[in-house]
Amino acid sequence: MRLVSTAGETVDPLPQHTLLVFLLQISALLVLALVLGRLAQRCGMPTVVGELASGVLLGPSLLLHAAPGLSGWLFPQDATQMHLLDAVGQLGVLLLVGFTGMHLDLGVVRRQGGRAAAVSAADLLPTMALGLWLGYALPAGLRPANADPTVFAWFVGVAMCVSSIPVIGRVLVDMKLIHRNVGQLILVVGTIDDAVGWLLVSVVTAMAVTGVGAHEIATPLWHIVVVIVVLLTVGRWLVRRVMAAASRSDSRGTTIGATVILIVLAGAGTQALGFEAVFGGFLCGILIGATAPENQARRLEPLNATVMSFLAPLFFALAGLRIDLTSLTHPKIAMWGLIALLVAVAGKFFGAFVGGLFGRLSRWEMLALGAGINARGVIQIVIAVVGVRLGLLTTAMYSIIVLIAILTPLMAPPLLRIAMKRIEHTVEEELREQRVLALQGVPEAAAHAAPAEALAARQTQLRQESPSGPVR
Numbered sequence: 166m167r168l169v170s171t172a173g174e175t176v177d178p179l180p181q182h183t184l185l186v187f188l189l190q191i192s193a194l195l196v197l198a199l200v201l202g203r204l205a206q207r208c209g210m211p212t213v214v215g216e217l218a219s220g221v222l223l224g225p226s227l228l229l230h231a232a233p234g235l236s237g238w239l240f241p242q243d244a245t246q247m248h249l250l251d252a253v254g255q256l257g258v259l260l261l262v263g264f265t266g267m268h269l270d271l272g273v274v275r276r277q278g279g280r281a282a283a284v285s286a287a288d289l290l291p292t293m294a295l296g297l298w299l300g301y302a303l304p305a306g307l308r309p310a311n312a313d314p315t316v317f318a319w320f321v322g323v324a325m326c327v328s329s330i331p332v333i334g335r336v337l338v339d340m341k342l343i344h345r346n347v348g349q350l351i352l353v354v355g356t357i358d359d360a361v362g363w364l365l366v367s368v369v370t371a372m373a374v375t376g377v378g379a380h381e382i383a384t385p386l387w388h389i390v391v392v393i394v395v396l397l398t399v400g401r402w403l404v405r406r407v408m409a410a411a412s413r414s415d416s417r418g419t420t421i422g423a424t425v426i427l428i429v430l431a432g433a434g435t436q437a438l439g440f441e442a443v444f445g446g447f448l449c450g451i452l453i454g455a456t457a458p459e460n461q462a463r464r465l466e467p468l469n470a471t472v473m474s475f476l477a478p479l480f481f482a483l484a485g486l487r488i489d490l491t492s493l494t495h496p497k498i499a500m501w502g503l504i505a506l507l508v509a510v511a512g513k514f515f516g517a518f519v520g521g522l523f524g525r526l527s528r529w530e531m532l533a534l535g536a537g538i539n540a541r542g543v544i545q546i547v548i549a550v551v552g553v554r555l556g557l558l559t560t561a562m563y564s565i566i567v568l569i570a571i572l573t574p575l576m577a578p579p580l581l582r583i584a585m586k587r588i589e590h591t592v593e594e595e596l597r598e599q600r601v602l603a604l605q606g607v608p609e610a611a612a613h614a615a616p617a618e619a620l621a622a623r624q625t626q627l628r629q630e631s632p633s634g635p636v637r
Contacts, residue, residue: 288516
């Protein structure tokens, strides 16, 4: 009896050609993603637009038609080859969503929770309802033949109603609006939308796997309760202990390793319960940001840089690789794509204005709020990729959802500029801005901080100079 086996007999090694193509795919996607991402940033657009464009150029939209031989060799229709890319992309998006959760300011959520919850409910419910209608109204050609119509409609509704904290935050920082009251409210509303969105994605994922029925829907809801309870008890205790122990090490690598392990294990836990791994990563990121030591941000800088400069661009390039713009040239599909864009935009602005009425916001504050929460970007792209993996989206429908994710962030900056010119500065905002500048190391902000009386006088002057008069 033979007791000794070689490694090659135990597990077949990756074929040499497959590995070569994989390395060239990574190189091509990453180079183009970084170049076009930087170009998009220089043009005042979100970086994710350029990163998605890199995949579009290398995918069936262009390269397949311009150089079919090269396209077939570099990106063959081979399941193993694409699974290698997907594995790297899934790790990247898991860490990206984890970092998104770390940047959630729970203090701001508590302070503005009531008003933000009203706005969030007012924008989520109508957008979800419109999305459900759209999911049922879409022609059969935009729905996979084997997809359950109810699950498909719910998935479209969820995809329409989410926002994107990473994109919203980037826009507000670039436009120097992060310290404004409206900017803070936009962040909190977007955070609530994101959290609810991940919950809904998890439920729809479970429905797609187990079917549609009272028991099938109740099971994932019960599992969500279990996940949240475990995270708030054992999870919080474990994260606090692990991150505190890691922070005592002299090496940044210990903190980085602990963070990656926690996020990946949280993703594995939710995946095991039938949810998406990104849901667990997002919740774990919130816990890490809320319970970890103060020096954590500095120690995680190398990991953050790796995710933002390598893994995230690669994931978005892969997302763009699945887009086929030629499928949208059909007049009927293009018409439904335009309807989907109008549904997504109208629902958010309707919610901003209805919620703004309850929150006693001015009309310009409502416009700014609607423009901010209308930006989808990262989260909607992640959800679209989830839909592809679950078999709920055709290539055309996937392309429509990703294009909405690209176009809505481009609408935000011009609308924010128009609205913010007519919203007066408050004393609180100017004090907050000075604190932000002081924390960033700007010496003039700390040395020449104006007293409250001077800021009050400045506020009166701004009110008098406002072209539309007082806004409150």
